[in-house]
Amino acid sequence: MKSIRVRFAPSPTGALHIGGARTALFNWLYARHYGGNLVLRLEDTDTGRSTQDSAQGILEGLSWLGIDWDEGPDKGGNYGPYRQSQRLDIYQKYLQELIDSGAAYYCFCSTQDLAAEKARAREEGCEYRYSRRCDSLDRAEALQRVKSGEAAVIRLRVPSTGTTRVDDLIRGEVEFANSLMDDFIIAKSDGWPTYNFAVVVDDHLMAISHVIRAEEHLSNTPRQILIYQALNWPLPQFAHVSMILAPDRSKLSKRHGATSVQEFRELGYLPQALLNYLALLGWSSGTDQDLWDVNDIIPLFNLDHVSRSAAVYDLEKLTWMNGYYISQAQSELLAEEIMRADRVKAWLSSSTMGHLIEVVELIKGRAKLIPDLIDAAAYFFEPVSGYDEKGAKKHFARENSMELLQADLEVFSADQDFTLQSLETALRNKASALNVKAADLIHPLRLALTGRTNSPGIFEVAVLLGRDRCIERIKQAMGWIDQNQANHRLQ
């Protein structure tokens, strides 16, 4: 059996897009499922737009997601080099082969000439197709002109009749009429191959068995097949995965918010969540399970369950998943994650990592994004500097607010054990002694301790805060009430 070899071939002209990430993921899943290899290849022949930073960012993005590859620019392999910019001699060899066999020819038409042809076509209202003017040039003469240094591109001779059929694993058989294609350019005048040519040479030489890529490449595939045929090479299997669309069904772009893996990372999404979400965008397990560890997807993954229709991505579902993964994550890891923020670093100058982990353990069930964790942890490390406005109106402005807090103070002062159990028991006893509901004691207490109207269970909060800080904060709240009542009277 021929071994399975797939590839992810981004062009390093920008960040790793979530569409690209999903393509990489599908390739990865396919390779892992069939025990094949994933090749990472950088398509950087566009010297004007490719940057080292982009390349770096893409590799980092993939690694962050946990997608690993078996061969690539950073790790080598038997089919390198894995940067197209280092393969010029290889492309030129096969370009020459096509020139020699007559399957391709030099074209000396200038950009202006071509622009004129296009303009004419538009005037006449017909589809533009290259006139094939240079097709009839004498070969010896053309070669002479090239040798003398005249700029030329190389075009493939495309048959004007017949059809080219793409046998696609996801879409089935798709036919394209050859008459609709013109003699397209396979090498630019600077000697570098165009995308369609380089991709064919590389996929063949790298022994790629399955080309799994985005649907935008489907229309290019017949051109590539023509090149395979001209070179007398066997075809790989093709599989074109549908696009990911923005919520308004248009192509995803910056105006739709975060679109790159890096941006999602900065917003506080976990790699497991993004991976899980992306896996389900276009692939389905056939079961009703939505939460998946990618490793559990590997044995199930195949192209039969990949959807043919475009998928609109839904940030809310991703966010929901992220909340799930945060609540399931180890608190140690989450603590390390938020330590990247300066605000959290400052906390640790007067506190311990152990305490941070305890706090994270308490709050992680309520967070949707990583920054939520920082926000929810803040009052454990910073003083309460103010009170939620609505909360203060509700819990600090009643006639008996002072008495209720006084009761809380008594409970806290008297409790020597200061455990979940002892505190709750004491507080509930106090409430019934005073003939009020426990909630009447709890709400002002929460506001006093946290400055907020919502928090984890208040006894858990209190225990983590410690007796001294609790007492201090209750007194602080009583002082605040005192002050406000005084102000009130003055008005």
Next chain:
RNA sequence: GGCCCCUUGGUCAAGCGGUUAAGACACCGGCCUUUCACGCCGGUAACAGGGGUUCGAGUCCCCUAGGGGUCACCA
């Protein structure tokens, strides 16, 4: 515009000729409860339209409409 692909609730989607057309997110109720989340229970909501084929069509075929892709010396 030509060519190509796609079309089940707002979104992701199951379904592969016979189902009361799953499930998840979101939304709306309710329960739980010290708040907020979580969780649990329940609800609203879909086969784009029209023709065929068939005893029977979301499932097969055709047309229309809509969406997307592609038509570069970008990838």
